[in-house]
Amino acid sequence: xxxxxxxxxxxxxxxxxxxxxDSSGVETANVKMSMNPFCEIAVEExxxxxxxxxxxxVVAVSIGNQQCQETLRTALALGADKAILVKTDxxxxxxxxxxTLKKVVEQEGPEMVLLGKQSIDGDNNxxxxxxxxxxxxxxxxxxxxxxxxxxxxxxxxxxxGGLQTIELKLPAVVTTDLRLNEPRFASxxxxxxxxxxxxxxxALADLGVDTANRTETISVENPPxxxxxxxxxxxxxxxxxxxxxxxxx
Amino acid sequence: xxxxxxxxHDNSELQxxxxxxxxxxxxxxxxxxxLVAGHNCQSVAEQAAKxxxxxxxxxxxxxxxxxxxxxxxxxxxxxxxxxxSHILAPASTFGxxxxxRISALLDVQxxxxxxxxxxxxxxxRPVYAGNAIATVKSNDAKKVITVRATAFDALATEGGSxxxxxVDAGTHTELSNYVGEELTESERPDLGTARxxxxxxxxxxxxxxxxxxxxLADKLGAAVGASRxxxxxxxxxxxxxxxxxxxxxxxxxxxxxxxxxxIQHLAGMKDSKVIVAINKDEEAPIFQVADYGxxxxxxKAVPELIESL
Numbered sequence: 001x002x003x004x005x006x007x008x009x010x011x012x013x014x015x016x017x018x019x020x021x022d023s024s025g026v027e028t029a030n031v032k033m034s035m036n037p038f039c040e041i042a043v044e045e046x047x048x049x050x051x052x053x054x055x056x057x058v059v060a061v062s063i064g065n066q067q068c069q070e071t072l073r074t075a076l077a078l079g080a081d082k083a084i085l086v087k088t089d090x091x092x093x094x095x096x097x098x099x100t101l102k103k104v105v106e107q108e109g110p111e112m113v114l115l116g117k118q119s120i121d122g123d124n125n126x127x128x129x130x131x132x133x134x135x136x137x138x139x140x141x142x143x144x145x146x147x148x149x150x151x152x153x154x155x156x157x158x159x160x161g162g163l164q165t166i167e168l169k170l171p172a173v174v175t176t177d178l179r180l181n182e183p184r185f186a187s188x189x190x191x192x193x194x195x196x197x198x199x200x201x202x203a204l205a206d207l208g209v210d211t212a213n214r215t216e217t218i219s220v221e222n223p224p225x226x227x228x229x230x231x232x233x234x235x236x237x238x239x240x241x242x243x244x245x246x247x248x249x
Numbered sequence: 250x251x252x253x254x255x256x257x258h259d260n261s262e263l264q265x266x267x268x269x270x271x272x273x274x275x276x277x278x279x280x281x282x283x284l285v286a287g288h289n290c291q292s293v294a295e296q297a298a299k300x301x302x303x304x305x306x307x308x309x310x311x312x313x314x315x316x317x318x319x320x321x322x323x324x325x326x327x328x329x330x331x332x333x334s335h336i337l338a339p340a341s342t343f344g345x346x347x348x349x350r351i352s353a354l355l356d357v358q359x360x361x362x363x364x365x366x367x368x369x370x371x372x373x374r375p376v377y378a379g380n381a382i383a384t385v386k387s388n389d390a391k392k393v394i395t396v397r398a399t400a401f402d403a404l405a406t407e408g409g410s411x412x413x414x415x416v417d418a419g420t421h422t423e424l425s426n427y428v429g430e431e432l433t434e435s436e437r438p439d440l441g442t443a444r445x446x447x448x449x450x451x452x453x454x455x456x457x458x459x460x461x462x463x464x465l466a467d468k469l470g471a472a473v474g475a476s477r478x479x480x481x482x483x484x485x486x487x488x489x490x491x492x493x494x495x496x497x498x499x500x501x502x503x504x505x506x507x508x509x510x511x512i513q514h515l516a517g518m519k520d521s522k523v524i525v526a527i528n529k530d531e532e533a534p535i536f537q538v539a540d541y542g543x544x545x546x547x548x549k550a551v552p553e554l555i556e557s558l
Contacts, residue, residue: 011377013513016380016512017377017378017380017381019380019381026376026377026380026381038494093358094349094358094359095352095353095356095357095358095359096358098353117494118494120377120378120493121376121377122376123361123362123375123376123377123378123493124359124361125345125349125361125362126349126352126359126361127349128349129319129345129346129347129348129349129350129353130349130350130352130353131353132319132320132350133323133349133350133351133353133354134353134354136424137424138320138422138424138425139319139320139346139350139425140425141319141345141346142342142345142346144487154428157342158342158487158488159342159343159430159488160341160342160343160441160488160496161430161432161433161488162430162431162432162433162486162487162488163430163431163432163486163487164316164427164429164430165427165428165429165430166318166425166426166427166428167425167426167428168424168425168426169423169424169425172424172425177487177494178477178481178494179480179481179487213358214357214358214387214388214389215358215360215385215386215387215388215389216385216386216388217383217384217385218371218384218385218386219383219384220376220381220382220383220384221381221382221384222381222382223375223379223380223381223382223519226519226524226538226540228537229524229536229538229539229540229541229542230540230541230542231531231536231541231542231543231544232541232542232543234543235543235545235550235553235554235557236557238525238541238543238554239554239557239558241541242502242523242525242541246502246523246540246541248445248501248502248522248523249445249469249502249558
């Protein structure tokens with residue numbers, strides 16, 4: 001079976017994000033960019049399914065500007081066989097991403113699409129579910145375990161109360177949670193090999209998808225600051241403060 | 250204008266997150282209709298009908314809706330004929346799972362996890378793990394929204410007298426089937442709504458040491474949470490995780506024990522009213538958001554704290 005993995009290039013998880021002084025967004029110039037951590041988990045899972053002999057081919061796809069090539073090369077170095085860049089300089093909203101991915105799915109014909117459950121920039125948690133609905137496929141979101149057998153996939157999901165297991169007919173969409181796996185590091189030979197793997201480019205405009213933005217960002221601001229607290233010297237002082245000053249116990 | 254709230258419930262109780270979502274709906278113009286989709290859930294519809302601020306309850310029942318799987322909830326919501334200007338659900342794993350499907354089929358760009366309503370089309374929501382707050386205006390004709398429950402104070406659970414109408418439950422897609430669940434059983438209050446939360450991090454060392462936090466939690470009537478590091482290390486189950494991608498909490502009192510305070514963790518708890526940090530590393534970033542910081546070995550401080558309460 002063929003697996004399509006959708007990946008996004010985002011500000012690196014370790015970068016302290018700064019809001020622009022004009023409140024138009026966050027600073028992205030000269031900021032380290034990386035593959036969204038949840039997408040990395042998705043690539044790793046796809047590669048593991050291939051290593052187990054379940055997947056026959058892993059195709060990584062990203063939608064974005066020329067620099068996304070770098071992110072796709074990382075996916076190839078981690079073990080994807082082929083990459084597709086849908087090129088655009090616009091920042092697409094999740095609905096537009098899902099519509100674009102649907103086109104790629106129709107062209108590539110995968111039996112499973114793996115995505116991260118959310119990207120750590122927009123924190124929307126929408127794309128996988130939207131893609132599932134647009135394709136009329138089932139979905140296993142927030143996956144912490146994925147098994148594939150007899151044209152079905154069993155997905156264990158991290159939900160608010162604990163864990164839930166569901167069984168999906170293939171083709172299906174699966175979105176990854178943190179504990180699905182621990183992504184490997186790309187080895188140097190694999191990074192070299194990745195340079196020779198195919199990376200196709202498609203212009204977003206050629207797919208004929210309506211990707212116009214539906215929302216406007218009016219402003220982006222710093223969250224309200226917490227006023228600086230104090231250090232207490234002992235448990236006794238802490239209890240006294242909580243009782244008499246904060247009045248919470 | 251009418252707002253449709255999709256209820257989160259377990260077929261017997263309406264969840265607290267639903268009451269908060271109703272409170273958000275009341276900040277919008279127009280009536281509030283609550284859809285209860287499920288199986289054998291008449292009692293949930295009755296609770297929704299009694300909730301303050303609810304004008305009407307729609308009850309969609311079918312056996313296949315028992316576990317509220319996303320594909321089937323999607324069909325049940327799409328089967329509703331009313332003309333709704335806004336569709337709201339809690340930004341819990343229930344809402345996050347099914348709501349984008351509805352949004353996509355309505356060709357609407359969903360607004361996720363709102364923390365404030367500026368007007369009928371403009372909302373505030375955190376991005377970048379809460380390191381920035383975006384004000385977003387939706388230009389879609391309908392608005393599909395998930396609501397951060399901790400940002401809206403729940404309205405009264407009693408006092409309303411809305412009518413209950415049985416409605417179409419859609420169709421069974423059979424795209425997914427429920428296999429089973431492993432839910433954490435606890436006598437303690439729910440993490441998302443507890444007045445006090447005691448959380449442990451990597452500094453706890455192992456799962457057995459969490460018993461100490463449980464004892465502290467019981468003294469305070471608190472829920473127990475954890476950082477991602479503690480969950481990844483297997484000290485406690487996944488549903489304990491507080492943070493950007495776990496649970497968002499905003500209790501009166503949050504006690505962080507042996508938690509360093511990565512930004513992803515802070516994203517889940519920094520709206521707490523009072524934050525206490527206990528950590529032996531005085532450089533730990535958790536102290537930057539703590540109202541009261543105690544630099545001490547937690548294995549000494551926590552037993553002492555239990556003793557003095």
